[in-house]
Amino acid sequence: LRLNRRKIIDKIMLGIISILAIASAIPIFAILVNVYSEGAKYITLNFLIDLPPPPIGDGGGGIGPALVGSLILVLLALVIAGVIGFFTGLYLSEFSHTKLAQYAQMFLQIMVEFPTIIIGLFAYMVLVAPLKRFNAMAGAIALSIVIIPYIALNVREAYKSIPYTLKEAAFSLGVSAPVAYLRILLNAARHGVLTALLVGIARAAGETAPLLLTILGTTFTYFGGLDQPINAIPLLIYNFALSPYEKWHQVAWGAAAVLLTIILAIFVISRLIVREVKT
Amino acid sequence: MISKRSVDIVSSYVVKIVLIITIIFLFFPVIISITFAFDPRNFPTFPPIGFTLKWFENFFRMRTFIEGLKWSLIIAVTASGISICIAIPTSFAITRNEFNGKNILLAAFQSPLIVPGVVAGVAFLTFFRGFLNIYSALTNLLIAHTILTFPYTLRTIGAAIAGLDRTLEEAAYSLGMTRWEVIRTLLGYIRSSILAGAFLALGRAMGETVAVAMVVGNTLTFPRSLFDIGYTIPSLIANQFPTAEAYSYMMPALYGGALILFIAGLIINLAGLYWIRRVMVKS
Numbered sequence: 163l164r165l166n167r168r169k170i171i172d173k174i175m176l177g178i179i180s181i182l183a184i185a186s187a188i189p190i191f192a193i194l195v196n197v198y199s200e201g202a203k204y205i206t207l208n209f210l211i212d213l214p215p216p217p218i219g220d221g222g223g224g225i226g227p228a229l230v231g232s233l234i235l236v237l238l239a240l241v242i243a244g245v246i247g248f249f250t251g252l253y254l255s256e257f258s259h260t261k262l263a264q265y266a267q268m269f270l271q272i273m274v275e276f277p278t279i280i281i282g283l284f285a286y287m288v289l290v291a292p293l294k295r296f297n298a299m300a301g302a303i304a305l306s307i308v309i310i311p312y313i314a315l316n317v318r319e320a321y322k323s324i325p326y327t328l329k330e331a332a333f334s335l336g337v338s339a340p341v342a343y344l345r346i347l348l349n350a351a352r353h354g355v356l357t358a359l360l361v362g363i364a365r366a367a368g369e370t371a372p373l374l375l376t377i378l379g380t381t382f383t384y385f386g387g388l389d390q391p392i393n394a395i396p397l398l399i400y401n402f403a404l405s406p407y408e409k410w411h412q413v414a415w416g417a418a419a420v421l422l423t424i425i426l427a428i429f430v431i432s433r434l435i436v437r438e439v440k441t
Numbered sequence: 442m443i444s445k446r447s448v449d450i451v452s453s454y455v456v457k458i459v460l461i462i463t464i465i466f467l468f469f470p471v472i473i474s475i476t477f478a479f480d481p482r483n484f485p486t487f488p489p490i491g492f493t494l495k496w497f498e499n500f501f502r503m504r505t506f507i508e509g510l511k512w513s514l515i516i517a518v519t520a521s522g523i524s525i526c527i528a529i530p531t532s533f534a535i536t537r538n539e540f541n542g543k544n545i546l547l548a549a550f551q552s553p554l555i556v557p558g559v560v561a562g563v564a565f566l567t568f569f570r571g572f573l574n575i576y577s578a579l580t581n582l583l584i585a586h587t588i589l590t591f592p593y594t595l596r597t598i599g600a601a602i603a604g605l606d607r608t609l610e611e612a613a614y615s616l617g618m619t620r621w622e623v624i625r626t627l628l629g630y631i632r633s634s635i636l637a638g639a640f641l642a643l644g645r646a647m648g649e650t651v652a653v654a655m656v657v658g659n660t661l662t663f664p665r666s667l668f669d670i671g672y673t674i675p676s677l678i679a680n681q682f683p684t685a686e687a688y689s690y691m692m693p694a695l696y697g698g699a700l701i702l703f704i705a706g707l708i709i710n711l712a713g714l715y716w717i718r719r720v721m722v723k724s
Contacts, residue, residue, distance in 0.1 A: 168619050168622070169619060171619070171621060172619035172620055172621040172622070175621040175624075176620060176621060178530070179530035179533060179534060179624075180530075180534065182526070182527050182530040182531065183527075183530050183531040183533075183534040183535070185527070186527045186528075186531045186550070186591065187546055187549055187550070189568075189584070189588050190549045190550065190552055190553065190588065190591075191549055192564070192568055193552075193553075193556065193560075193561055193564040193565075193568070193588075194549070194552065194556075196564045196567060196568055197560060197563065197564050200567065245459075246459060246462065246463045246466065247463075249456055249459040249460065249463075250459065250460050250463045252456065253456050253457070253459075253460045257456075262457070262460065262461075263460075266460055266463070266464055268714065269464060269467065269468070270467070271710075271714055272706075272707065272710045272711065272714070273467055275641070275644050275645055275648065275706075275710060276648065276706055276710070277647065277648030277649075277702050277703070277706055278648070279648075279699070279702075280699050280702065280703055280706075283695070283696065283699050284469070284473050287473060288469075288473060307466065307467060310463065310466070310467060311467070314463070338446075338448045338449045338452070339449050339452055339453065340448065340449075340452040364555065367557070368556075368557025368558070368559070368560070369557070369558075370557065370558060370559040371558070396557055396559040399559045399560065399562075399563060400559050400562070403562070403563045403566060414563060415563065418559070418560045418563045418564075421557060421559075421560055422556065422557075422560050425555060425556070425557060426555070429555050
């Protein structure tokens with residue numbers, strides 16, 4: 163009898179485990195399917211170029227200003243965060259024995275999953291309030307603060323993965339440290355560094371919370387200068403999805419599908435890069 | 442010509458300076474926000490001119506903010522708990538079985554890491570209200586947070602199970618244990634990883650802004666009251682910010698909220714790192 167009870171419990175528990183495992187996959191698939199089934203039908207070439215439509219009335223309209231704004235913001239953030247993050251990652255990997263590197267690494271790991279809205283509040287206070295105007299630069303700097311930890315920690319992994327013998331060989335050539343790290347070893351770590359930058363781009367392209375407080379968003383201009391408000395796709399989705407107009411909801415769905423496509427593409431590319439290294 | 446050695450010396454300083462700039466660049470926001478939260482002026486600038494706790498008094502006197510803090514904590518803890526409970530069986534199922542489409546399933550599980558919060562938010566909006574017909578903000582927040590934290594718990598627990606010594610399991614089976622009893626025994630070995638995953642999930646759940654703000658502030662129905670149940674601190678900041686300048690007390694109060702959020706995030710993340718390090722040292 164005792165054995166039977168154990169067997170019954172075994173069957174019940176395994177059943178529960180299987181059900182939970184299957185259930186956990188459903189909502190995630192639902193999100194992806196939902197965004198594409200609702201949004202894909204609005205995407206045309208004009209949708210990517212045109213100004214947003216008026217809330218009521220005819221005319222397709224598009225997400226042109228937001229797309230341009232997102233490109234500018236991501237590019238600026240990448241330049242700032244790329245330089246800082248790269249050198250930080252290099253230092254964390256090659257001088258990991260120093261106290262400075264150890265503290266810096268712990269700090270970066272904390273910053274990876276930090277509430278990004280706090281960074282937005284900071285950018286508002288330092289770059290928006292004194293200038294009395296929402297501006298693109300504040301958004302770009304906020305984004306770069308968000309992605310520096312991702313870039314730095316990934317660059318660190320890239321340099322860490324270079325075999326030690328290769329590093330010794332590079333230094334045995336008698337070249338100075340900058341030449342060894344930036345010309346010889348960077349070549350060996352280039353896939354990892356590229357992946358780090360791609361992760362940074364994907365993260366910056368999808369980040370919304372800091373932009374809520376920094377760039378305001380524009381509807382009728384594409385780009386008016388770095389000290390002017392600018393729009394971005396995530397911000398447009400946020401604003402339009404929460405608006406009461408059916409038309410803007412459609413634009414938000416289309417923009418969500420565009421954003422998801424961009425980000426999925428970046429991740430597929432970075433996966434391919436990683437796979438190339440392994441083979 | 443400059444000697445190589447002097448280039449070396451200069452460049453080593455340059456790298457160090459870049460690192461220090463990075464730390465300042467990253468830490469600056471945090472420090473500035475902290476000083477603003479204690480600044481007695483209504484529209485503080487840097488550097489602060491005095492010290493006051495009145496904004497925190499404001500923060501704690503406003504029922505909405507207390508509710509936000511309370512729900513932030515309740516939802517984050519509950520969602521992390523549910524996420525852990527689902528992640529444990531899922532990671533056992535995935536690491537111990539080979540089946541068709543396993544990679545697709547794994548990619549889908551990781552996708553909340555990739556999908557931007559705002560896209561997830563749009564999807565949640567229709568998914569909850571149109572598809573599931575759930576209009577309670579609390580339920581929606583719980584489901585949304587559970588989905589968003591799932592990759593973190595799955596990754597930590599999955600890695601821990603994959604790293605377990607297979608002979609342990611074989612020993613357990615040879616003692617005549619049923620499969621459930623084996624799983625229960627193995628759970629004891631990955632306790633630290635489960636805890637680490639829980640803290641990572643908690644940190645993520647506390648900080649998520651956009652997806653949450655979209656779920657609580659909805660378009661298809663009017664909110665039943667101005668501050669409907671289920672506000673969390675980040676969504677409160679996001680939603681109150683555009684009108685904050687109209688009230689003299691609002692801006693610093695939001696900074697007070699941000700500081701509380703910051704402290705919570707710091708403690709949770711540090712705890713997560715501590716447990717991960719413990720796991721690493723052991724293995």
